[in-house]
Amino acid sequence: MGENHMQKEKLRGIVIDDLFKIYKRGKIEVVALRGLTCEFDRGNLSVIMGPSGCGKTTLLNLIGGLDIPSSGRIIFENENVSGKSEKELEIYRKTKVGYVFQFMNLIPELNAAENVGLPLLLTNVSKRERENRINELLNVVGLFNREKHMPDELSGGEQQRVAIAAALAHNPDILLCDEPTGELDTESKYHIMDVLRNVLKKYPQKIVLVVTHDSDLRKIADKLYFIKDGEISFELNREEIIEKYGDSVEFNAEETIASERFFKDYKELEYLIRDKLEKFAKEK
Numbered sequence: 001m002g003e004n005h006m007q008k009e010k011l012r013g014i015v016i017d018d019l020f021k022i023y024k025r026g027k028i029e030v031v032a033l034r035g036l037t038c039e040f041d042r043g044n045l046s047v048i049m050g051p052s053g054c055g056k057t058t059l060l061n062l063i064g065g066l067d068i069p070s071s072g073r074i075i076f077e078n079e080n081v082s083g084k085s086e087k088e089l090e091i092y093r094k095t096k097v098g099y100v101f102q103f104m105n106l107i108p109e110l111n112a113a114e115n116v117g118l119p120l121l122l123t124n125v126s127k128r129e130r131e132n133r134i135n136e137l138l139n140v141v142g143l144f145n146r147e148k149h150m151p152d153e154l155s156g157g158e159q160q161r162v163a164i165a166a167a168l169a170h171n172p173d174i175l176l177c178d179e180p181t182g183e184l185d186t187e188s189k190y191h192i193m194d195v196l197r198n199v200l201k202k203y204p205q206k207i208v209l210v211v212t213h214d215s216d217l218r219k220i221a222d223k224l225y226f227i228k229d230g231e232i233s234f235e236l237n238r239e240e241i242i243e244k245y246g247d248s249v250e251f252n253a254e255e256t257i258a259s260e261r262f263f264k265d266y267k268e269l270e271y272l273i274r275d276k277l278e279k280f281a282k283e284k
Ligand SMILES: Nc1ncnc2c1ncn2[C@@H]1O[C@H](COP(=O)(O)OP(=O)(O)OP(=O)(O)O)[C@@H](O)[C@H]1O
Pocket: 023, 024, 025, 030, 031, 032, 050, 051, 052, 053, 054, 055, 056, 057, 058, 059, 213
């Protein structure tokens, strides 16, 4: 194999080939994935949609090495993830994969910075490196001024942004997000969408996969996939998404940070005004 070809192979994303997952509960069999075949490229934000029970979480769990398929292959960096031993899978999960769940991603007793840095305590990076990495990641998710906040002092959307930063701490190639905006209001959801785009802007070699019911998320997708009956029923690239849905929302990380500053200033102003009003009322 030539050098160039090797390079290309290495840069290739995830190739999924004829994947089946059959869950067995006593006599009952559920076919969650039925020969699913597709590719997820590096540098792409892939959004996978489909109705409840169509196999979205199952697919992420298999890609993330949290479960093994009944048959078929998941190829990443020339290796079959599905053929790895338990020990190899553990290493794969710890080095290659970051996972963001719908909720309960953070440790309530640790502040934002500590939550982000936690995965790094398991590795041998120095304290200095860890702190740099925490700062970098809190910036990527637009939360540079929340490092000391405890999870219950953060909004749901901010908690989820910390969770994204934490999932990226060990610099995984693959970021898997299962319904990351499921519990959020519209504004927080848009923030998360913005942050997910920003992750690829900052780290263009990563593979970001988002599974969701929420059709709003197609606005940030480079590739959109639909799962039906355990298979990809169709896929669209960016141009086709815009053509079909007319979505052309541009996301801009600078804007997130700017709006964040705006809200902070606004809040301070609000307190000042309230303070003044209270004094005013007392004087009367
Ligand atoms: N551990 C399990 N044991 C048995 N059946 C399971 C298991 N996990 C999932 N299933 C079944 O497999 C199918 C796919 O489940 P999966 O969780 O992947 O769906 P989903 O697309 O993520 O749904 P949702 O949008 O509701 O999260 C469902 O019919 C589900 O009941």
